Amino acid sequence: MSGPVLLVADKDQKIFDLPGYLACGQSGPTVAALFCADLIPLPPGSNLFFLPDRTPLAFNNERNVVQEVKGFSPVAAFIPPGYTQLATAAYVERKGFKILPLFSYAPVAFYRKAFYVPAVRVDTRPNHDITALDRDLLARQIRAFNGTSNRLIKHLADCAWVNSCPNAINFFFGKYECPLPVSPSCNASCLGCISWQKKGSCAATQPRLSFVPSADEIAEVALRHIRAVKDAVVSFGQGCEGEPLMAAGVIKDAIILIRRQTSRGTIHMNTNAGRTRDIADLCRSGLDSIRVSLNSARAEYYQRYYAPRGYAFSDVCASMAEARRQKKFVALNYLVMPGFTDAPDEYAAFSALVRRTGVNMVQWRNLNFDPQVYFRKMRAPVAGLLGMKTVLARMRASFPALRHGYFNVAKGQWRQ
Numbered sequence: 001m002s003g004p005v006l007l008v009a010d011k012d013q014k015i016f017d018l019p020g021y022l023a024c025g026q027s028g029p030t031v032a033a034l035f036c037a038d039l040i041p042l043p044p045g046s047n048l049f050f051l052p053d054r055t056p057l058a059f060n061n062e063r064n065v066v067q068e069v070k071g072f073s074p075v076a077a078f079i080p081p082g083y084t085q086l087a088t089a090a091y092v093e094r095k096g097f098k099i100l101p102l103f104s105y106a107p108v109a110f111y112r113k114a115f116y117v118p119a120v121r122v123d124t125r126p127n128h129d130i131t132a133l134d135r136d137l138l139a140r141q142i143r144a145f146n147g148t149s150n151r152l153i154k155h156l157a158d159c160a161w162v163n164s165c166p167n168a169i170n171f172f173f174g175k176y177e178c179p180l181p182v183s184p185s186c187n188a189s190c191l192g193c194i195s196w197q198k199k200g201s202c203a204a205t206q207p208r209l210s211f212v213p214s215a216d217e218i219a220e221v222a223l224r225h226i227r228a229v230k231d232a233v234v235s236f237g238q239g240c241e242g243e244p245l246m247a248a249g250v251i252k253d254a255i256i257l258i259r260r261q262t263s264r265g266t267i268h269m270n271t272n273a274g275r276t277r278d279i280a281d282l283c284r285s286g287l288d289s290i291r292v293s294l295n296s297a298r299a300e301y302y303q304r305y306y307a308p309r310g311y312a313f314s315d316v317c318a319s320m321a322e323a324r325r326q327k328k329f330v331a332l333n334y335l336v337m338p339g340f341t342d343a344p345d346e347y348a349a350f351s352a353l354v355r356r357t358g359v360n361m362v363q364w365r366n367l368n369f370d371p372q373v374y375f376r377k378m379r380a381p382v383a384g385l386l387g388m389k390t391v392l393a394r395m396r397a398s399f400p401a402l403r404h405g406y407f408n409v410a411k412g413q414w415r416q
């Protein structure tokens, strides 16, 4: 039987292919056999998961129907940064299932004697590629800071060594983007927050920062990186913290300290952008670029995912426009969920938002959250899905100057 064959896991978590069944993908309620044209070899650095208390859905070639394949667990792939998935793994939840951990779950099939996934590569830069990480070298790089009193460096050492955070590793290796986490608190409660999850939900991916570093501590880390790296990016707003704008005061002081020493490097912030006045003030103080995180360009679904406190989606849009008005580079961290992101109403709202705010880049990032729980939380109509490939193609055609990717961009590369 030619075509992408279903992969399953048995009770001993052994993964194997099941001839007679074609692998399927899911987009919201829609389940269909995978198209060969959508498949790419499983990227290096991917992880394969079996999904407990769930039953795989697959296309029975003989009976010509999509059906449950009982007695096995579904297998999904967590693909690395730089790739955007076109569907989610196809399965039904069984009694007693628990919410899945904070990863994205792409379908994976056995095809041409190898593992394949439906995905597209949106960024070829190796910024977060830690597949060839030399941990002995990392240990030496971290030891070089033994004796430092800088709490932020000590925190980043943990992030690099314990949590394998690519940005923290980049700081110790002196390349690409360096993280500057500053805020233990946040003014939102995202469903998929990786540093804070409410009791009874899934585990947070890493512990949240417990202190606010001083402007001097921040500036020391930033300046070390800017002096060591060509086209360096230093970034507030990391996975191990809350919302950086909650610490706007110390950020402003740090930016002033950094810019007193050098004009080199890109000072960037990943943010929910809910506080427009702070964004305006930090842009005036020397912030070069921002990346605004959103799951939807429709206020009601933004509300259901972010549960913002003290701000609304309209403030987020106002912040984007204000940063553009001050000629800053604005990227969107667009949290992609096939079956939601490619709904016609979402596409219409998103393209209107891009046109209205004049943002410079879209980062098409897979939403790391249990897909079926997400759809129940969003309760969004999902008729007439466009497909993620169509959404990407239409955005490229409608906005020729718009940049597409996955990673932040240094100012020297904004026009590339």
Ligand code: SF4
Pocket: 186, 187, 188, 189, 190, 192, 193, 194, 195, 196, 241, 242, 243, 272
């Ligand atoms: S804005 Fe960031 S820190 Fe705040 S809840 Fe959302 S993911 Fe977590």
